[in-house]
Amino acid sequence: MVALDEGWADPARRYGSARRSRLLLDQAREQAAALVGCRPDEISFPSSGTAAVHAGVLGVRHARARVGSHVVVSAAEHSSVLAAAAHPSGAAVGTPRGTPARAGSPRTDPADHVTRVPVDASGRVHLDGFVRALRDDTALACLQSANHEVGTRQPVAEAAAACRDAGVPLLVDAAQSLGWERPAEGWSLVTASAHKWGGPAGVGLLAVRTGTRWRSPWPEDERGGGRAPGYENVPGVVAAVTALEAVRASAAHDAARDSALIDRVRRVVAETVPDVEVLGDAVERLPHIATFTCLYADGESLVAELDREGFAVSSGSSCSASSLRPSHVLVAMGASTSGSVRVSLPRDADEADVERFLEVLPSVVARVRALLGAEGL
Amino acid sequence: MSGDGPDGTLVDARGLRCPAPVIALARAARAAEGDDLVVLLADDPAAVPDVAAWCRMRGHTLVEAGPERFVVRVSRTPAAAGGSAPS
Numbered sequence: 001m002v003a004l005d006e007g008w009a010d011p012a013r014r015y016g017s018a019r020r021s022r023l024l025l026d027q028a029r030e031q032a033a034a035l036v037g038c039r040p041d042e043i044s045f046p047s048s049g050t051a052a053v054h055a056g057v058l059g060v061r062h063a064r065a066r067v068g069s070h071v072v073v074s075a076a077e078h079s080s081v082l083a084a085a086a087h088p089s090g091a092a093v094g095t096p097r098g099t100p101a102r103a104g105s106p107r108t109d110p111a112d113h114v115t116r117v118p119v120d121a122s123g124r125v126h127l128d129g130f131v132r133a134l135r136d137d138t139a140l141a142c143l144q145s146a147n148h149e150v151g152t153r154q155p156v157a158e159a160a161a162a163c164r165d166a167g168v169p170l171l172v173d174a175a176q177s178l179g180w181e182r183p184a185e186g187w188s189l190v191t192a193s194a195h196k197w198g199g200p201a202g203v204g205l206l207a208v209r210t211g212t213r214w215r216s217p218w219p220e221d222e223r224g225g226g227r228a229p230g231y232e233n234v235p236g237v238v239a240a241v242t243a244l245e246a247v248r249a250s251a252a253h254d255a256a257r258d259s260a261l262i263d264r265v266r267r268v269v270a271e272t273v274p275d276v277e278v279l280g281d282a283v284e285r286l287p288h289i290a291t292f293t294c295l296y297a298d299g300e301s302l303v304a305e306l307d308r309e310g311f312a313v314s315s316g317s318s319c320s321a322s323s324l325r326p327s328h329v330l331v332a333m334g335a336s337t338s339g340s341v342r343v344s345l346p347r348d349a350d351e352a353d354v355e356r357f358l359e360v361l362p363s364v365v366a367r368v369r370a371l372l373g374a375e376g377l
Numbered sequence: 378m379s380g381d382g383p384d385g386t387l388v389d390a391r392g393l394r395c396p397a398p399v400i401a402l403a404r405a406a407r408a409a410e411g412d413d414l415v416v417l418l419a420d421d422p423a424a425v426p427d428v429a430a431w432c433r434m435r436g437h438t439l440v441e442a443g444p445e446r447f448v449v450r451v452s453r454t455p456a457a458a459g460g461s462a463p464s
Contacts, residue, residue: 277430277434295431295434296396296399296400297396298394298395298396317395317423326395326422326423326426326427331425331426334426334429334430334433335426335430336399336426336427336431337395337423337426337427337430338396338399372400374396374400377400377403377404
């Protein structure tokens, strides 16, 4: 890796190795800008996708505190978006300390300033509801490019047009889709995470369109354009951007292949597993994710049994989550949460592995149900 | 765990974690006649989405939707008849 040899030095210094490091970082920013569809000076690299979301959401709320503290999100956003939208610090900025809440003020609860727009049974946000939620005091709207649990694509272009008309900046969490394609036009901010496209951990991506009001919610720091404070991880950034270029080069081919495999998973699971519901939109979805939920089975056991068969899947059930709460995405969709399983194909997914998964799944589900005494229901 | 109350069959699944409350509910519904009521008591937060989804998938009517007391009107339509076909 050239970046490890040449990119170890501090890109903010002036000695030779430091200037080489700066060159690598600038080059990476240019490559990333071309892949995102924006200008290089609009790109920064926070230390994770979550850090990128926090910087994007809090920075806009901070800069637009005089407009208001209202934030619009879809109910299916990633937890980092929901948490940053609800975070009290952004709402409190610009409000004099010690001001008593007015009687009947809707903002006494820190999360009261957030409108969560419902999604339909496929996980797609109700576009009309999203547009209607935009108000004069809306500081920011957030909509993911596609859902991280069920893969359903969101109507980002339509939402962006409505946000532009309302004068509200739109943050698009593109963590799930940036490895496949550019985000739809019209966004004000884009966030993503390199590990999602096969890059290293510790590299996030934040793009802020020129003209979008953004102010650092943290102490001043000149690095990362003020948006990603601290010593830049140049080798990580170079590796992340190189990986993104590589996956994009084969994206069309890989998407067609993965999508056909996922179509097969969706069809065969519905046919061979009793009392199952396949979730997410069948067509308007990411190429590589299939999610289904089995009645009378628990996610924890399904994950463990499939792990024993050699498959690493995840579940949105409360019994398998560290929070002990069911997935807010599945709840918003009205889906059964307990027996949910998400299959996410790696880029090099082998068709034979998918076939073997489909072969063992019915008996795995039957075994888990038998252990729970849930046969013949 | 279950018995007959004035409102129909009573299933007490308090203290049980997902998916045990729904399994107990499904068992009671299987034993019930069409239009019978089944009352489920459950305090696992996952019961709220899971009971609603189960009713939708099996064609039963959710009369009371929790958070700790659920009332289900059992249906005997083909979708709710059990067996292997997903609705």
